[in-house]
Amino acid sequence: MSLGNYSSLNRAQLTFEYLHTNSTTHEFLFGALAELVDNARDADATRIDIYTEQREDLRGGFMLCFLDDGTGMDSNEAASVIQFGKSAKRSPESTQIGQYGNGLKSGSMRIGKDFILFTKKDNTMTCLLLSRTFHEEEGIDEVIVPLPTWNARSREPLTDNMEKFAIETELIYKYSPFKSEREVMEQFSKIRGEKGTLVIIFNLKLMDNGEPELDVTSDPQDIQMAETPSEGTELENLEDL
Helix, strand or coil: CCHHHHCCCEEEEEEHHHHHHHHCCCCCHHHHHHHHHHHHHHCCCCCEEEEEEECCCCCCCEEEEEEECCCCCCHHHHHHCCECCCCCCCCCCCCCCCCCCHHHHHHHHHHEEEEEEEEEECCEEEEEEEEHHHHHHHCCCEEEECCCEEECCCCCECCCCHHHHHHHHHHHHHHCCCCCHHHHHHHHHCCCCCCEEEEEEEEECECCCCCECEECCCCCCCCEECCCHHHCCEHHHHHHC
16 A cells, blocks of 8 residues: 555654654663553543453564553544644643653553554544554555544444545554454453553564563563563552652
């Protein structure tokens, strides 16, 4: 597909080079993880589950998932995630940390090459894919972001442009870990209430030895830094960062 085939799709107000540069914001991996936790907390979440799902077909062998019961986003708020320096829920007087603004982009891009977001709010379900793999494989410099929305009850598309919706969903099926509408809907079902957000980071960054930076096998109840698992650098200590 040429860039012209994606002319109707959402563009991020940032460059592909920025995505790479932004991924270097965090030298310390757990600082990037903390950004994702802070985003959920800023969305008034009372619960956040951080877990992994094994996927041997993806770089690193697993996906890293952040599921919260916060306020969620509608399609317009989700679109603001991909705008430079803009946050989906920030008000001028806000003292909150990230609110799925730059922290999501910098944190997720530090951890992995791609992320997909599922969010529910006001009887809508919106999916957002930000994939460096997509741009590299198709040679696209402009950052194109599939952003389809469904009615949460009927699960029918919410769009006035079905051709655009079809392109967006096909890109998600091709470049995300979820290869069909059924698999996408299964992710929305993990958001148990009427609102909340699930962020899944995949194609993880690897160390020089080819192993992922996170150790999710030594202790099934914990996620540790692969280089120093004995030092007890644990996700449960993120609150201290």
